[in-house]
Amino acid sequence: MKLILYIKFSLLFFPIILLGCKENVNNVVKPGDKPVINSYLAPGQAVEMQVYTEIPYTDTDSAYSKPIVGLKIQITQSNGKNFQLIGDKDGNYLSKKNELVGPVGTTVTMSFSYNGRTVSSNTIIPPKPLGFKIDQKEIIRVARSFGAGAPGSGGGPGGAGFVQEPRVTINLNWQNNDNVYHFVASQNMEVNPIPIIVLPANFNFPRRRFNNQPTLSDASSIQSQTFEYFGKHAIILYRLNPDYAALYINNSSTSQNISTPQGTISNGLGIFTGVNTDTLFLNVKKYQ
Numbered sequence: 001m002k003l004i005l006y007i008k009f010s011l012l013f014f015p016i017i018l019l020g021c022k023e024n025v026n027n028v029v030k031p032g033d034k035p036v037i038n039s040y041l042a043p044g045q046a047v048e049m050q051v052y053t054e055i056p057y058t059d060t061d062s063a064y065s066k067p068i069v070g071l072k073i074q075i076t077q078s079n080g081k082n083f084q085l086i087g088d089k090d091g092n093y094l095s096k097k098n099e100l101v102g103p104v105g106t107t108v109t110m111s112f113s114y115n116g117r118t119v120s121s122n123t124i125i126p127p128k129p130l131g132f133k134i135d136q137k138e139i140i141r142v143a144r145s146f147g148a149g150a151p152g153s154g155g156g157p158g159g160a161g162f163v164q165e166p167r168v169t170i171n172l173n174w175q176n177n178d179n180v181y182h183f184v185a186s187q188n189m190e191v192n193p194i195p196i197i198v199l200p201a202n203f204n205f206p207r208r209r210f211n212n213q214p215t216l217s218d219a220s221s222i223q224s225q226t227f228e229y230f231g232k233h234a235i236i237l238y239r240l241n242p243d244y245a246a247l248y249i250n251n252s253s254t255s256q257n258i259s260t261p262q263g264t265i266s267n268g269l270g271i272f273t274g275v276n277t278d279t280l281f282l283n284v285k286k287y288q
Contacts, residue, residue, distance in 0.1 A: 035068055035114050037270035040244075042277065043103050043125050047075055047085060047095040049110070054269060067091025071112045075099075078107040101125060101274075110272055121265040121272040129182060129239045131175035132278040139168050139224045142287040145198040163287060168224040170282065174237055176218035181245040183214040183238050186222065186282075190231035196284070197228070214245045233282045244273045 039049035051073075052065045073085040073093050079102040085093035101108060104127050111120040142165040172184055212220055227233065243264045265272055 033115055035119055035268050035270075036065065037110075037119075037121070037265055037268050037272050039110070039270075039272045041101045041108055041123060041125060041272075041274045043101055043106070045101050046097065046099065047093075047101060047108075049073065049085060049093040049272075051087075051091050051093065068114070071114065073110055073112040076109045076111070077102045079103070104128070104276065108274065114267070117267040119266065119268040121268070123241060123243070123264075123272055123274045125274040126180070126239050126241055126276050128276045129174050129237045129278045131173070132237045132280060133173045134235060134280045134282065135171045136168065136282060138283045138285060139170070139227070140285050140287050141165060141196045141224065141227065141230065143196060143198075143230075146200065165287070166224075170222045170224065170235075172220045172222070172235070172237070174218055174278075176216070179216055181214045181216060181240040181242065182220075183240065184212045184220045184222070185236045185238065186227070187234045187236065188229045188231060189234055189281075190229065193229035193231055194286075195229055214240055227284045230284050230286050233284060235280045235282050237278050237280075239276045241273045241275070244271060244275070247271055 034054045036052045036054050037049060038052075039047070041047060051068045051071060053068060055065050067090050069087055069089055069091060071087060071093065073087070074082070075085060075095065076082045081099070081102055083095055083099040085095055087093045102125065104125050106125045107122055108125065109120065109122040111118060113119070142163050174182065176182065212222075222235075
């Protein structure tokens with residue numbers, strides 16, 4: 001199946017810790033002095049990058065992360081296709097339509113100047129996942145409505161009433177002979193998705209996307225109750241570089257353990273990494 005990328009990677013994947021701290025005494029970096037980068041690179045796709053200020057960790061600071069504008073971000077690739085990103089007022093930087101990430105195996109380097117330092121990082125575009133399979137192409141969920149004012153609710157489950165819904169496990173498998181990290185995400189593909197559970201008006205609707213934790217195994221599973229909308233879903237398998245997995249796994253700072261998150265960006269924080277995907281599809285149908 002052809003590589004299909006349905007989502008912007010800035011979405012991709014998870015919130016990056018923005019809390020900063022001072023480094024060793026011989027190389028003190030002021031709190032909030034580093035930029036935070038968010039960029040995921042896929043072969044044949046445009047380069048997208050978000051750059052924001054670091055949130056300094058101090059006793060009295062109430063600052064919040066802000067977009068960094070006006071940067072001259074240079075992209076250099078081992079295939080010789082080099083270009084500069086174009087930024088906007090929201091700290092988003094994008095390459096032109098004909099300026100794309102190189103194929104599998106390409107080393108991509110980004111660099112720019114910020115606060116008198118050169119911020120830089122590089123990554124390699126990994127191979128596509130192999131042998132991706134799913135054991136279900138269709139599942140059935142029961143529509144429910146809750147709360148006063150919800151159609152057919154009557155203050156309790158509506159639609160199909162108290163029909164017992166079967167719990168189905170969707171099993172996913174792939175080849176992982178190289179023992180590298182993968183993770184699975186699901187994205188609802190409908191333009192106007194219909195929620196499976198209708199909540200009262202003062203409740204926020206659930207997200208249209210979810211993903212599992214990175215794994216070194218060759219299998220994963222999704223429970224049918226995880227899906228929150230009817231319709232077609234893209235089930236996306238990502239092959240990851242080690243830097244993404246390391247940042248995800250170490251994303252565990254607390255009030256008892258404030259630290260700069262692990263990363264591979266010189267003079268910066270966040271993530272700049274290559275990914276590759278394969279995509280299958282699952283249809284969530286409404287019980288009739």
